[in-house]
Amino acid sequence: xxxxxxxxxxxxxxxxxxxxxxxxxxxxxxxxxxxxxxxxxxxxxxxxxxxxxxxxxxxxxxxxxxxxxxxxxxxxxxxxxxxxxxxxxxxxxxxxxxxxxxxxxxxxxxxxxxxxxxxxxxxxxxxxxxxxxxxxxxxxxxxxxxxxxxxxxxxxxxxxxxxxxxxxxxxxxxxxxxxxxxxxxxxxxxxxxxxxxxxxxxxxxxxxxxxxxxxxxxxxxxxxxxxxxxxxxxxxxxxxxxxxxxxxxxxxxxxxxxxxxxxxxxxxxxxxxxxxxxxxxxxxxxxxxxxxxxxxxxxxxxxxxxxxxxxxxxxxxxxxxxxxxxxxxxxxxxxxxxxxxxxxxxxxxxxxxxxxxxxxxxxxxxxxxxxxxxxxxxxxxxxxxxxxxxxxxxxxxxxxxxxxxxxxxxxxxxxxxxxxxxxxxxxxxxxxxxxxxxxxxxxxxxxxxxxxxx
Numbered sequence: 001x002x003x004x005x006x007x008x009x010x011x012x013x014x015x016x017x018x019x020x021x022x023x024x025x026x027x028x029x030x031x032x033x034x035x036x037x038x039x040x041x042x043x044x045x046x047x048x049x050x051x052x053x054x055x056x057x058x059x060x061x062x063x064x065x066x067x068x069x070x071x072x073x074x075x076x077x078x079x080x081x082x083x084x085x086x087x088x089x090x091x092x093x094x095x096x097x098x099x100x101x102x103x104x105x106x107x108x109x110x111x112x113x114x115x116x117x118x119x120x121x122x123x124x125x126x127x128x129x130x131x132x133x134x135x136x137x138x139x140x141x142x143x144x145x146x147x148x149x150x151x152x153x154x155x156x157x158x159x160x161x162x163x164x165x166x167x168x169x170x171x172x173x174x175x176x177x178x179x180x181x182x183x184x185x186x187x188x189x190x191x192x193x194x195x196x197x198x199x200x201x202x203x204x205x206x207x208x209x210x211x212x213x214x215x216x217x218x219x220x221x222x223x224x225x226x227x228x229x230x231x232x233x234x235x236x237x238x239x240x241x242x243x244x245x246x247x248x249x250x251x252x253x254x255x256x257x258x259x260x261x262x263x264x265x266x267x268x269x270x271x272x273x274x275x276x277x278x279x280x281x282x283x284x285x286x287x288x289x290x291x292x293x294x295x296x297x298x299x300x301x302x303x304x305x306x307x308x309x310x311x312x313x314x315x316x317x318x319x320x321x322x323x324x325x326x327x328x329x330x331x332x333x334x335x336x337x338x339x340x341x342x343x344x345x346x347x348x349x350x351x352x353x354x355x356x357x358x359x360x361x362x363x364x365x366x367x368x369x370x371x372x373x374x375x376x377x378x379x380x381x382x383x384x385x386x387x388x389x390x391x392x393x394x395x396x397x398x399x400x401x402x403x404x405x406x407x408x409x410x411x412x413x414x415x416x417x418x419x420x421x422x423x424x425x426x427x428x429x430x431x432x433x434x435x436x437x438x439x440x441x442x443x444x445x446x447x448x449x450x451x452x453x454x
Contacts, residue, residue, distance in 0.1 A: 020033070020042055021042070024042060024043070024044035025044050025045055027044055027046070027127075028046060029046060029127055029128060029129050030043075030044065030046040030047035030050050030051065030127070030128040031043070031044045031046070031047060031125065031126065031127050031128070032044075032047050032057070032062060032125075032126050033114075033123055033124070033125055033126075034061075034062050034082075034123065034124055034126065035122065035123055035124075036082070036121075036122070036124075037061075038061040038062050038063060038072060038082065039059060039060070039061060040057050040058055040059065040060055040061070040062055040065065041058065041123065042058070043057050043058065047128070049101070050100050050101055050128075051065050051066055051098070051099070051100060051101075052065075053101065062126065063076070066096070066098045066099065066107075066128075067096070067097075067098065067099065068099045073096065077149075078094070078096055078097070079094045080094075081093070081094045081109055081110075081111035081124075081126070082111060082124055085111055085113050085121070085124065086113075086121075089113070090113070091110065091111065091112050091113070092110075092111050093108065093109065093110050093111075093160070094108075094109045094111075094156070095107070095108055095109070095131065095152065095155060095156040095159055096109050097147060097152075098128070100130075105130055105131075106130070106131040106134045106155065106159075107128045107129065107130055107131060108128070108129045108130075108131055108159055109126060109127070109128055110126070110127045110129075111124050111125070111126045111127075112124065112125045112126075112127075131155075131159055131188070132187065132188075133158070133159075133162075133183075133184035133187050133188050134146075134155050134184065143180075144158075144177065144180055144181065144184055145321070145324060145325060145328055146318055146321040146324060146325070147320070147321060147324065148313075148317075148318035148319075148320045148321045150313035150317045150318050151313060151318045151321060153313075154181070154310055154311065154312050154313060157308075157310045158181060158184050158185055158188070158310060159188060161185065161308045161310070162184070162185045162186075162187075162188035162189045163188065163189060163190060164189075165279055166307045166308045167260070167279070167280045167281070167282070167304065167305055167306075167307040167308065168182075168185055168280075168281045168282070168307070168308050168309075168310060169245075169282050169283070169284075169288075169305050169306040169307070169308070169309040169310070170182060170281065170282070170283040170284075170309075170310055170312060171283075171284065171285075171309055171310065171311045171312070172285065172311055172312035172313070172314070173285055173314050173355075173357055174285045174356065174357065174359070175315075175356045175357030175358055175359030175360060176312040176313065176314060176315070176357045176358065177312060177357075177358055178243070178283035178285075178312060179198065179241070179243060179283070181283075181310070181312055182196075182198070182239075182241045182243075182281045182283060183196060185239070185281050186238070186239040186241075186279075186281070189239065189279065191237065191238045191239055191279055194235075194236075194237040194238030194239075195234060195235055195236075195237070195238040195239075196235075196238055196239045196241060197231050197234050197235035197238065197239070197240055197241065198241045198243055199212075199213065199231050199240065199241065199242050199243065200243050200244065201242055201243060201244045201245055201246075201247045201248050202243070202244040202247040206249040206251065206252070209248070209249060209252050210252060210255065210268055211224075211228070211230065211268045212230060212231060213230050213231055213232055213252075213256075214230040214232055214233075214255075214265045214266065214267055214268060215227070215228050215229045215230030215232075215233055215267040215268070216228055216230075216267055216268035216269055216270075217267055217268065217269035217270045218269075219269065220267075220268045220269025220270075221268065221269070224268075224269070227267075230267065232259065232265055232276050232278065233274070233276070235276075235278050236276060236277055236278065237277050237278075238278065238279070239278065239279045239280075239281055240278045240279070240280050240281070241281045241282075241283070242280065242281070242282040242283070243282075243283050244283065244284055244285070244286075245282040245283065245284050245288075245305060246284040246285075246286035246288055246291060246297065247284075247286075250296070250297075250298070253297070253298045253301050254298065254301075256301065257298065257300060257301045257304060259276060260280060260301075260304050260305075261304065263275055263276055263277070264276065280305070282305045288302050288305075288306070289302070314354075314357055315354040315357040315358055315360075315361060316353050316354060319350055322346070322349050322350055322361070323341075323346050325358060325361060326341055326346070326349065326361065326365060327341075329358075329361065329362050329365050330365055330369065332362075333362060333365055333366040333369055334366075334369040337369070337375070338375055339369055339372065339375060339376070339377055340375060340376055340377070341376075341377045341382075342376050342377065342378050342379060344378070344379035345368075345377050345378055345379045345381070345382045347379070348379045348382045348383055348386075349361070349364070349382060352364075352386060356389075360389070363388075363389075364382065364385045364386055364388075365377075365385075367385035367388055368381050368382050368384075368385040371384060371385060
C-alpha cells in the first residue's frame with residue numbers, strides 16, 4: 001500500500017508511512033485515513049477489497065468511494081461523522097448505507113479524529129463494520145430490509161443498543177417486524193452464539209404461564225409427571241424474547257420483575273433459587289403507558305422493561321420501501337418463479353394504507369402471485385388481491401377498541417385507480433397499457449369511455 005500522508009499544515013509532524021501501512025494492514029475491518037477535505041490518504045487491504053473495485057482509492061473522497069456520491073454524506077441525506085466530530089470534538093458513530101462489492105449494505109462507522117498536539121484534528125480514522133442484520137437491497141433471506149429514513153432511524157438504535165446488556169422494548173403496530181428486530185438485537189450482541197428463546201405471551205394461558213417460563217418439578221401439579229426446565233433456563237447465556245409482553249397476567253408480572261431485578265427464579269414446586277444469565281428483549285403493540293395508568297400493567301415492570309425503547313415504523317411511514325420489500329417478499333412467497341410487479345402495480349401498492357403493515361403486504365403479494373399465470377403481476381391483479389380483506393377485519397378480543405381501519409374501496413374503484421395510475425406513464429400505446437393491466441384492448445377502451453362519462 002502506498003501511503004501519501006504528508007503534513008502540510010504548520011505544526012504537524014510527518015506521519016511515518018511504513019509504520020502506518022503496517023498498522024492499518026493488521027486490522028481486519030476496512031479502515032481509511034482521510035483529511036478534512038474527505039480525501040483518502042491511506043487505506044488498508046480490507047477497505048480496498050470491499051470498496052476499491054480493482055482501482056486505487058488514494059486521493060479520492062471517502063463519499064465518492066463508499067457512497068458513489070459527489071457530495072459529502074450530510075448533503076446526501078445521511079449523517080456525516082466528520083461534520084459531527086468537528087462540532088463535538090470527539091469520536092462519532094453513525095450507520096451508513098454503502099456501495100460494496102456485494103451490493104448496497106448497511107455499515108457501522110466509527111470515526112476517530114487525530115490531532116497534532118492540542119490543535120484542530122488534521123486527519124480522521126474511519127473503521128467500517130458491516131451490519132449483517134439488515135440489508136439495503138433485495139434479498140430472499142429473512143433480514144431487516146429498507147432505506148427509508150424512519151426505518152434507518154430504528155435500525156441505528158438497534159445497532160447501538162445490541163452490543164450492550166440493556167433490556168430492549170420494541171414498540172409498534174402489529175406486522176411491523178418486531179420479532180425480526182428482536183433477532184437482529186440478539187445476532188448483533190455478544191450473546192449471538194447462545195440461544196434466542198421466544199415466548200409468545202399472548203398464547204400462554206395464565207395457569208401454565210409460570211411453569212412454561214420457569215419450569216416445574218415432578219409432582220408440582222396434576223399432570224407434572226416429570227421435572228421440566230422452563231424457557232428462562234433454555235435461554236441461559238442468551239436472549240429471552242417476550243413477545244406481546246402486554247398480555248402477561250398481572251399475577252405473573254411480579255415474578256417476572258423479580259427475575260429481572262435479581263436474576264433469580266424458582267421452578268414451580270421447588271424452593272431452591274436458580275440463577276438466570278439472560279438478556280431481555282420484549283415487544284408489544286399495546287400502549288403500556290395507558291395500561292399502567294389503567295392498573296393493567298405494573299409500573300415498576302414497565303420501567304424495568306423499557307430501559308431502551310425502540311419504535312418500529314408502520315409501513316405507511318416508510319412507503320418508499322414498498323418496492324424493495326415487495327421484491328424480497330415475492331422471492332419468498334413464490335420461490336422458483338421470477339415474478340415482477342408492473343410499474344402500475346407498484347403505484348397501486350403505494351396508494352394502499354396497509355393497516356396490517358409488512359405482514360399484510362406479504363399476504364397481498366402471495367395472493368397476487370397465485371392469481372398471476374405469467375411473470376408480471378399487473379395493477380388489476382394487485383387491486384383484486386387487495387379486496388380479499390374487505391369486510392374481513394373484526395376487532396381483536398383484547399379488551400381494547402382498536403382504531404378503525406381505513407375503509408377498503410370496492411374492486412371497481414381500485415381498478416379505476418390502477419388505470420389512472422397507469423395512464424400517467426408516458427410513451428405507452430393503448431395495447432401496451434392493456435397488457436400491463438392484464439386486460440384486453442377492447443376492455444381498456446370500454447373502461448376509458450366509462451371513466452370519461454363519470
